[in-house]
Amino acid sequence: MPEIASQPVVPAPTPVPAKKGPRGQVILYATWCKGCRICVEFCPPKVLAMDPGEDHPRVVLPDKCTACHFCDTHCPDLAIVVKKLD
Amino acid sequence: MDDHILEAHGLELDEGQLPPENWFERSETLQKLRKNKKFPTIWCSGCGIGVVMGALIRAIDHLGLKNDDVALVAGIGCTARMPIYLDFNTLHTTHGRALAFATGLKIARPDMKVIAIMGDGDALAIGGNHFIHAARRNIGITALVVNNAIYGMTGGQYSPTTPLNGRATTAPYGNIEPPFPVCDLAVAAGASYVARSTVYHALELDKFLSEAIAKDGFSVVEAVSYCHTTYGRLNKLGTAADMMRALKDTSISQTAYNNLSPEAKAANTKIVRGNFVNIDRPQYTTAYGNLITRVQGGGK
Amino acid sequence: MTIKLMQGNEAIGWGAIAAGCRFYAGYPITPSTEVAEILSRELPKVGGKFIQMEDEIASMAAIIGASVGGLKSMTATSGPGFSLMQENIGYAAMAEIPCVVVDVQRLGPSTGQPTAASQGDVMQARWGTHGDHPIIALAPTSVRQSFDLTVRAFELSEKYRTPVILLTDEIVGHMREPVELPDFATIHPAEYRVTKKDGEYIPFRNEPGDVPPLANFGVGYRYHITGLFHDPQGFSTQRLDEIDPWIERVNTKLEKHLDEIIGLEEDLQPGAKTAILSYGASARTARHAMKLARACGQKVDLVTLLTVWPFPEAQVEALGERVDRIVVPEMNLGQLAYEVERMVGRKKVRRVTRANGEMVTPQMVLDAMEN
Numbered sequence: 001m002p003e004i005a006s007q008p009v010v011p012a013p014t015p016v017p018a019k020k021g022p023r024g025q026v027i028l029y030a031t032w033c034k035g036c037r038i039c040v041e042f043c044p045p046k047v048l049a050m051d052p053g054e055d056h057p058r059v060v061l062p063d064k065c066t067a068c069h070f071c072d073t074h075c076p077d078l079a080i081v082v083k084k085l086d
Numbered sequence: 087m088d089d090h091i092l093e094a095h096g097l098e099l100d101e102g103q104l105p106p107e108n109w110f111e112r113s114e115t116l117q118k119l120r121k122n123k124k125f126p127t128i129w130c131s132g133c134g135i136g137v138v139m140g141a142l143i144r145a146i147d148h149l150g151l152k153n154d155d156v157a158l159v160a161g162i163g164c165t166a167r168m169p170i171y172l173d174f175n176t177l178h179t180t181h182g183r184a185l186a187f188a189t190g191l192k193i194a195r196p197d198m199k200v201i202a203i204m205g206d207g208d209a210l211a212i213g214g215n216h217f218i219h220a221a222r223r224n225i226g227i228t229a230l231v232v233n234n235a236i237y238g239m240t241g242g243q244y245s246p247t248t249p250l251n252g253r254a255t256t257a258p259y260g261n262i263e264p265p266f267p268v269c270d271l272a273v274a275a276g277a278s279y280v281a282r283s284t285v286y287h288a289l290e291l292d293k294f295l296s297e298a299i300a301k302d303g304f305s306v307v308e309a310v311s312y313c314h315t316t317y318g319r320l321n322k323l324g325t326a327a328d329m330m331r332a333l334k335d336t337s338i339s340q341t342a343y344n345n346l347s348p349e350a351k352a353a354n355t356k357i358v359r360g361n362f363v364n365i366d367r368p369q370y371t372t373a374y375g376n377l378i379t380r381v382q383g384g385g386k
Numbered sequence: 387m388t389i390k391l392m393q394g395n396e397a398i399g400w401g402a403i404a405a406g407c408r409f410y411a412g413y414p415i416t417p418s419t420e421v422a423e424i425l426s427r428e429l430p431k432v433g434g435k436f437i438q439m440e441d442e443i444a445s446m447a448a449i450i451g452a453s454v455g456g457l458k459s460m461t462a463t464s465g466p467g468f469s470l471m472q473e474n475i476g477y478a479a480m481a482e483i484p485c486v487v488v489d490v491q492r493l494g495p496s497t498g499q500p501t502a503a504s505q506g507d508v509m510q511a512r513w514g515t516h517g518d519h520p521i522i523a524l525a526p527t528s529v530r531q532s533f534d535l536t537v538r539a540f541e542l543s544e545k546y547r548t549p550v551i552l553l554t555d556e557i558v559g560h561m562r563e564p565v566e567l568p569d570f571a572t573i574h575p576a577e578y579r580v581t582k583k584d585g586e587y588i589p590f591r592n593e594p595g596d597v598p599p600l601a602n603f604g605v606g607y608r609y610h611i612t613g614l615f616h617d618p619q620g621f622s623t624q625r626l627d628e629i630d631p632w633i634e635r636v637n638t639k640l641e642k643h644l645d646e647i648i649g650l651e652e653d654l655q656p657g658a659k660t661a662i663l664s665y666g667a668s669a670r671t672a673r674h675a676m677k678l679a680r681a682c683g684q685k686v687d688l689v690t691l692l693t694v695w696p697f698p699e700a701q702v703e704a705l706g707e708r709v710d711r712i713v714v715p716e717m718n719l720g721q722l723a724y725e726v727e728r729m730v731g732r733k734k735v736r737r738v739t740r741a742n743g744e745m746v747t748p749q750m751v752l753d754a755m756e757n
Contacts, residue, residue, distance in 0.1 A: 066090050075136070079126070
């Protein structure tokens, strides 16, 4: 694996009650992100946010992720990955 | 595919292809990326070409191809910078000539999957002649044409797909040239697989690219994108995200288009997404192989 | 093989087959078309591939693509097509891809006279493509030499990873002479490529004078080839400490092997103070003039260049030291004579030029030897 990606910025895992909670875990690779905001603007439940002046998004609502995979299939830099949770 | 995924991606049933389960383990993605290349990529923040690159490697992964068996042949331009990031046999050629180089490579190595990666200007302006002849021959090459309707690398000059009246650095008063219909051209010239989607509909791109690469014949995938840095700025079309949203709003699926009344069809200005042609025709390298067999068997 | 009456262009086709050429892409153009027609017939017989591309630009591109894919490749054209090929010839020089380009020169400029001969592409062969780059150009004077120099062209292009131009002309290309070609089994195709994965591979390593071997695509080294300035791995670069070594290595890679690359024939008479120096079809005129002069008791050296580029500087300089006058007949307005003048001084050189499609006559050469 290339050394290029930095440590991923991963939200702390939240306890998952049966049949509720996030269906996906959002993992961001900050050094590859160019801050284009596509993931922020298109995430249906608004899991991600990025304030003006910030370099890359933050996962603000990790519980809401439905693993729709819009962000990671539309990130031009492959800087965000959604891992499906069981 | 789950309904919530379909809805999030703006796709109808069967219009997309979900990546395999383990795709989203980071290591799978990285297997297709060059380990000795620096990331992030050189493309502008938000550029659709990066989205197409993701679709391409997901499609290659979906087909289970070995990296050694894949060759990417690119022309010149922003889109043509794609192969350098990918761990395949990569040939970065001269402007407009990717399909001609790819033709030689495919004839020498008919067993390899040869994918030509071109922008709209590269494929259809300077490369137009090679485009129609590759289609006519039906040679087993996949032409991935990323259409952002501009010459991006050189700063925003108009291309054969720039919309009428659009502004560009060489069309400061608005473009007076009508654009090419890329897919119609490919169909008329004889391509055996022709499809179009947009970078908003990435999962549909995955599907079309998988089908195109698997196709034994000349296959064309037009990936409609945007250049927010040049064309977007000159025509006040907003950010990358804005232009991606516009692709969603200004496109229509082939199914929906076919259901329009004749009047609505004639008045349609939306980008039609779909697979327009998928036929079986003799593929060039197979036909030449048969010729060799015939000649060596004493035939004429 | 038995003795056959054969055309120069046909001999080129056989030379390619003998040398292991297994891919031809070209576009018809007088007076080169016979090369294409013969190879379209003969290549499939040996499992090789022929395609007629949509234009010369595509032809040059296709032979580079096929070469990268592992096949020895060739195209043939004439002046107008040669002009179209220049950009991709530069690509082959930059990316160091072996290929052979046959230019059967005809009268130009522009459409000129397709069925008349010239030697008007000498400078174009050297500098037709932009930027500083090395090139090899060979010029046959007979049908047999058309065969031999085609074989040599493949050897040199594979060994030095460079496009090689076979700079022939309509006279040598269309003439027929009795020839006995050698048994092809005695001709061993040049094998300098990496055809199997074994250890590390640096596609463009920059040891001075080095010619790193070419690994065919698909062998297992998934590397990048580009026409941009590149580092030893093949990736594009703008660093001077990567560009400068490349310029040095590639632009001197031929200079360091001139013994092998330069070919010429010398027929020298001790005490001669005049020399005739020529190449291609004009060398036949030169030889005839030499015979006439010697028959009258005049001493004269005859030098025939088989390698036009790199220009045989050392040999021509040495000739200039031996003789007082070098007569240079050629079917252009002095393109090669420039080079001779550069080596020996303008005073010593007599140009005998003809750029209207007619051969220089032996009488014109004899006149230049006297006056």
